[in-house]
Amino acid sequence: MSSRLVQVACPVCGSAQSREVFAVKDYVHRISDDTFGVRCCGDCGAGFLSPRPTAGDIGNFYPREFYWSFEKSAEVPLTAADLLARRSVQVANKLRCMAHLKPGRLLDVGAMKGEFLYATRQQGWQVEGVEFSASVPNLFDVSIRYGEFLEMAFAPASFDCVTMWAVLEHVYDPRAYTQKIASVLSTGGSFMGVVTNFNSIHARWLRADDFPRHLTMFTKSSLGTLLREAGLQPVRMWTDQRLFGGALRGALTYGTKRLIGYDVDEAFYEMRDWRDPEAFCCKFRGRRSAAMRWVSRVDNATLWLPEKLLDLLGFGFNLGFEARKVSAAP
Numbered sequence: 001m002s003s004r005l006v007q008v009a010c011p012v013c014g015s016a017q018s019r020e021v022f023a024v025k026d027y028v029h030r031i032s033d034d035t036f037g038v039r040c041c042g043d044c045g046a047g048f049l050s051p052r053p054t055a056g057d058i059g060n061f062y063p064r065e066f067y068w069s070f071e072k073s074a075e076v077p078l079t080a081a082d083l084l085a086r087r088s089v090q091v092a093n094k095l096r097c098m099a100h101l102k103p104g105r106l107l108d109v110g111a112m113k114g115e116f117l118y119a120t121r122q123q124g125w126q127v128e129g130v131e132f133s134a135s136v137p138n139l140f141d142v143s144i145r146y147g148e149f150l151e152m153a154f155a156p157a158s159f160d161c162v163t164m165w166a167v168l169e170h171v172y173d174p175r176a177y178t179q180k181i182a183s184v185l186s187t188g189g190s191f192m193g194v195v196t197n198f199n200s201i202h203a204r205w206l207r208a209d210d211f212p213r214h215l216t217m218f219t220k221s222s223l224g225t226l227l228r229e230a231g232l233q234p235v236r237m238w239t240d241q242r243l244f245g246g247a248l249r250g251a252l253t254y255g256t257k258r259l260i261g262y263d264v265d266e267a268f269y270e271m272r273d274w275r276d277p278e279a280f281c282c283k284f285r286g287r288r289s290a291a292m293r294w295v296s297r298v299d300n301a302t303l304w305l306p307e308k309l310l311d312l313l314g315f316g317f318n319l320g321f322e323a324r325k326v327s328a329a330p
Helices: 064-070 080-085 088-099 115-122 174-184 220-229 251-259 262-272 289-304 304-313
Strands: 019-022 036-040 047-049 105-109 126-132 145-148 159-165 185-196 231-241 318-325
Touching: 019 145, 036 231, 080 088, 080 115, 088 115, 088 318, 115 126, 159 174, 174 185, 174 231, 185 231, 220 231, 220 318, 231 304, 251 262, 251 289, 289 304
Parallel strands: 105 126, 105 159, 126 145, 159 185
Antiparallel strands: 019 036, 036 047, 185 318, 231 318
């Protein structure tokens, strides 16, 4: 499949000044053979995809498998208990991020199957969610609206907390999203979530973002710009791979394959191949390789410490944030 591609200005600050950092393909789902440019804004420093699919075409890059990333198959019957067990660590880490907040009214944008809403309701929150795809089942009988968040009507200042866990990087217009979030937050309310960190080895060298579904790649500075423009004051930002498993492991295997003859696209297609998880770590061009298995073991054994250090220094892949509405949105 080939899609229509368009050039865009920086989606964070609107600047037309940018430079291409590298080019990528859809390494995960292989919906098309198109090449997408990853650019760095010359003003705010955000990364963004340009050329990218049009707003009308971007939905074609979300196959059914995308919504079952943890469950592997949409065809296997899944119960609420199964899902809670499989996502227990992820949900616990989200709850840990917001443990200091007093329960109130919460809106989760990108609610998936309702597991996080269920967990927060158990903590005393009054919950509501938004999910973009109506094909995703609501396993917990929580209140979820389906469709485009920007087109939904919410009363002003109707929530004390809005969360977006690994969602803001997917939306076509992050400025419009943050402005709407500010409008539905009460004064003193919190906007909390996680995005990918463009200032990380994972993003720049391992190209760990899910292109072209990730349209905007944030830095601390550019994320702060986006939040403040909407009338939201950043309270804290941190990097923590525990939120969504953004690990440095794989870097040695990738470097080895590049040194022994793989081109960039060939290496990344193997790295992201969810259909054959052993293609990257245990094989060389489709054939089992004891040498690659040994490299992968060294990879896993040695890179856990650099991962921890990068998180502590603020250069991990998963960038958590919390911002507070201090006054009426502009």
